[in-house]
Amino acid sequence: MGRFHAQKLAASYAADLIAVVDADAARAREVASELGCAAETDFRRLLGRVDAVSVAVPTERHHEVVGACLDAGVHVLVEKPLARSVAEADDLLARAAARGLVLQVGHLERFNPAFRALAAEPGRALFIDIERLAPFKARGTDVDVVLDLMIHDLDLVLALAKAEVEAVSACGFRVLTDAIDIANARIEFADGCVASVSASRVSQAAVRKLRVFRQDLYVSADLQGHRLRHVRREPGGIRETETRFERADALRLQSDAFLHAVREGSAPEVSAAEGRRALDLALRVGGLIGARLERLRQ
Numbered sequence: 001m002g003r004f005h006a007q008k009l010a011a012s013y014a015a016d017l018i019a020v021v022d023a024d025a026a027r028a029r030e031v032a033s034e035l036g037c038a039a040e041t042d043f044r045r046l047l048g049r050v051d052a053v054s055v056a057v058p059t060e061r062h063h064e065v066v067g068a069c070l071d072a073g074v075h076v077l078v079e080k081p082l083a084r085s086v087a088e089a090d091d092l093l094a095r096a097a098a099r100g101l102v103l104q105v106g107h108l109e110r111f112n113p114a115f116r117a118l119a120a121e122p123g124r125a126l127f128i129d130i131e132r133l134a135p136f137k138a139r140g141t142d143v144d145v146v147l148d149l150m151i152h153d154l155d156l157v158l159a160l161a162k163a164e165v166e167a168v169s170a171c172g173f174r175v176l177t178d179a180i181d182i183a184n185a186r187i188e189f190a191d192g193c194v195a196s197v198s199a200s201r202v203s204q205a206a207v208r209k210l211r212v213f214r215q216d217l218y219v220s221a222d223l224q225g226h227r228l229r230h231v232r233r234e235p236g237g238i239r240e241t242e243t244r245f246e247r248a249d250a251l252r253l254q255s256d257a258f259l260h261a262v263r264e265g266s267a268p269e270v271s272a273a274e275g276r277r278a279l280d281l282a283l284r285v286g287g288l289i290g291a292r293l294e295r296l297r298q
Contacts, residue, residue, distance in 0.1 A: 059083070076101070117228060133200045144183075165188070
């Protein structure tokens with residue numbers, strides 16, 4: 001993932017890519033040669049030489065790496081999840097705020113054109129149904145499916161519902177790894193909205209579907225196909241419309257948004273506070289699944 005981040009930054013007119021860092025020196029040199037920058041094996045060698053960094057290390061190192069960069073006065077874009085725990089996330093938020101730094105979290109689906117259009121629509125959601133299925137890949141298995149995949153959709157649900165979480169129930173199972181590989185969560189919000197979120201990383205085909213139900217309106221978002229289908233109740237009957245969006249490079253849009261926030265000193269499009277909220281909900285879901293599996297084992 002780090003290579004892709006570096007490619008977007010190298011192609012940007014808003015930044016100069018100084019170096020790429022990888023613990024594997026050969027891989028660092030390979031990417032650096034491709035992008036025309038320096039190669040390093042220790043991120044600390046860049047501190048004092050750069051204004052901003054994109055961090056795509058394993059989750060267990062987020063707190064260490066991001067914290068050191070923030071302490072050195074460096075703006076940070078970090079892959080999701082923000083940290084391993086809410087305590088670590090709170091610490092990073094405090095360190096960024098103390099130095100007036102941008103700390104943006106890589107919830108990439110926020111930059112999907114279909115979701116952006118959906119989120120901009122008026123009206124309160126009554127029910128939200130999200131399904132994210134993916135074929136098995138070894139990448140990401142350092143965390144369970146909740147922190148690997150579902151956290152993307154928990155972030156989308158929180159952005160759409162715009163209310164406080166009131167109750168959560170969840171179930172999930174281990175299939176091909178020692179961690180949870182398939183999960184479902186039901187989230188109830190204080191304003192009455194209910195969300196059902198399903199995620200699997202052991203499916204045969206990739207699926208990313210999002211459905212939102214409002215008063216007199218149903219919206220289906222195909223996040224892979226970049227399209228929205230609206231079904232409305234009108235005085236003359238039911239009307240269906242479909243809007244297709246030009247495919248966008250979400251990773252480039254995310255990088256551009258981060259660089260804009262750094263240059264302008266503005267709030268990032270996906271703030272650390274939002275990343276912290278998604279992490280908190282994901283850990284809550286994971287905890288409920290773990291407790292349920294423990295009860296079933298007894």
